[in-house]
Amino acid sequence: MNMKTSNSETIHFIDKLKQRWQVQSLWQVMLILLTFTLTGSTVVYLRKALFSVLDYNDQTPFWIKAITYLVFIFPAYQILILIYGSILGQFRFFWEKEKRLMNFIKHKLLKL
Secondary structure, three states: OOOOOOHHHHHHHHHHHHHHHOOOOHHHHHHHHHHHHHHHHHHHHHHHHHHHHOOOOOOOOHHHHHHHHHHHHHHHHHHHHHHHHHHOOOHHHHHHHHHHHHHHHHHHHHOO
């Protein structure tokens, strides 16, 4: 089985991203993907550092790790994506995504 992706498949994928994200250029798609990459990598580092400082290990119950993640790491991700997005000139794109996410969370919490 051939695992290589053809150029036309790659172009089709990028065109789908442009349409989904409502952006005009390949350059903007690349900057958005880079923002996600930098944010994700930074959050992985922060999580490892935080869990180390808190002395979490394999014996730490999952629910404690999950609560810590939700309280510290999830908000850090939201802030970092705006910071990296700003640095890379994509603040407006990520700000719109953040507003939608916060509205979604607010409506879900109000239903509880």
